[in-house]
Amino acid sequence: MAQQFRDQDLSEALFHDVDLSRATFREGDLSGARMLGVVAIGLEIDGLVKDLVVNGVEVTGYVEAELDRRHPERLLLRSDEPALLREAWSWLSRHWDETAARVAALPEADQHRGVDDEWSAVETMRHLVFVTDSWFTRAVLGRAGAFHATGLASGFVPHQPEMGLDPTASPSLDEVLEVRRRQRTEVSDFLATVTRDDLAQRGWDATEPGWPLDPTERTVLECLHTLLNEEWAHRCFCERDLDRLAAAG
Numbered sequence: 001m002a003q004q005f006r007d008q009d010l011s012e013a014l015f016h017d018v019d020l021s022r023a024t025f026r027e028g029d030l031s032g033a034r035m036l037g038v039v040a041i042g043l044e045i046d047g048l049v050k051d052l053v054v055n056g057v058e059v060t061g062y063v064e065a066e067l068d069r070r071h072p073e074r075l076l077l078r079s080d081e082p083a084l085l086r087e088a089w090s091w092l093s094r095h096w097d098e099t100a101a102r103v104a105a106l107p108e109a110d111q112h113r114g115v116d117d118e119w120s121a122v123e124t125m126r127h128l129v130f131v132t133d134s135w136f137t138r139a140v141l142g143r144a145g146a147f148h149a150t151g152l153a154s155g156f157v158p159h160q161p162e163m164g165l166d167p168t169a170s171p172s173l174d175e176v177l178e179v180r181r182r183q184r185t186e187v188s189d190f191l192a193t194v195t196r197d198d199l200a201q202r203g204w205d206a207t208e209p210g211w212p213l214d215p216t217e218r219t220v221l222e223c224l225h226t227l228l229n230e231e232w233a234h235r236c237f238c239e240r241d242l243d244r245l246a247a248a249g
Contacts, residue, residue, distance in 0.1 A: 011029075026117070027154070027155065027156065049063070071232075073088065073091050073232070074232070076088035076091060077225065077228040077229055077232055078225065080196070080199060080221055081196075082191065082194050082195060082196065082199070085191055085194070085224060085228070086188075086191045086192070088228055089187060089188060089191055089228070092228065092231045092232060092235070093184055093188075095235060096180075096231070096235055099121075099235055099238055099239060099242070100125075100173075100177060102239075102242050103121040103122070103125075103173060103238075103242070104173060106121075106242075106245070108172075108173075110245055111173050113245065114241075115241040115244045115245060116241075116244070118237065118241055119152070119237075120241075121173075121238050121241070121242065122171070122172075122173050122176055123152055124234050124237060124238045125173075125176045125177070125180060125238075126150055126151060126152035126169075126171070126176055127151070127152045127153070127154075127234065128180065128230065128231060128234055129148050129150060129151040129152070129176065129179050129180060129183065130147065130148075130151030130152055130153045130165070130211075131226075131227060131230045131231070131234075132180075132183045132187070132227060133146045133147045133148060133151055133183075134146075134147075134210070134211045134212060135212070135223045135224070135226045135227040135230070136183070136186070136187055136190075136223065136224070136227055137183075137186070138204065138206060138210050138211070138212075138215060139203040139204055139206075139212060139215035139218065139220075139223040140190070140203065140204065140215075140220050140223050140224070141186075141190070141204070142204030142205075142206070142215075144208060145164065146210065147163045147164050147165060147210065148179055149164055149165060149166040149169055150166065150169045150171045150175065150176065150179065151165055152165075152169075153165060153211065157211050158209075158211075158213075159209035159210065159211075162208075162209045162210075163209065163210050163211070187227070194220075198220060199219065199220050199221035199224070200219055200220070200221065201219065201220050202215075202216045202218070202219060202220075203215030203216050203217070203218045203219070203220060203222075203223050204216070
């Protein structure tokens with residue numbers, strides 16, 4: 001069995017003549033890491049990547065441009081125009097409906113089955129329940145008790161018990177979709193009347209523990225961008241894993 005390193009601080013460590021082939025780095029921070037004289041054939045990186053330099057060339061711009069070419073809807077996700085944000089949300093809603101229909105057509109066991117240690121389809125949508133509660137219900141609307149118990153947060157998020165998240169929750173697909181429908185309606189209603197002045201306001205000054213820790217560090221627009229990006233990225237992850245499940249029969 002592969003050796004595992006969990007919840008350890010290895011910052012500024014020096015790995016010299018170490019075989020890390022086929023190693024997996026999950027939910028880690030590689031900011032500022034340097035790889036010198038390495039062999040990286042078939043290396044796969046997925047995450048928040050900025051200022052990536054490969055053999056002296058900063059490649060992040062090329063990657064982002066190619067992603068925009070493949071997925072032109074990404075331009076809507078970064079917009080600061082209310083009308084385009086509404087269009088982005090409409091796009092996400094339509095395509096998530098298609099993805100949810102794919103999930104509903106699976107046997108129930110597969111709806112809750114993860115692929116390659118990733119979240120299952122139901123868990124992915126539970127995570128987006130949490131994301132919406134965090135970056136919209138809490139940060140934008142400023143609602144107390146914003147978090148649904150069935151929301152699924154990443155392990156690094158603090159104060160989860162205080163937020164009311166239930167680590168033992170095991171909701172059905174229909175239960176998660178019902179929460180998602182209610183959330184979607186609230187976001188749609190908000191975007192229907194939002195103005196550019198509204199988007200420039202700071203996030204809500206929260207007094208109770210939750211996520212994000214301090215919504216006032218972001219503008220409303222930045223909070224909405226986070227929500228839109230999370231919705232887009234996790235739908236891509238979900239579709240990828242549904243394809244893997246289909247390929248595995």
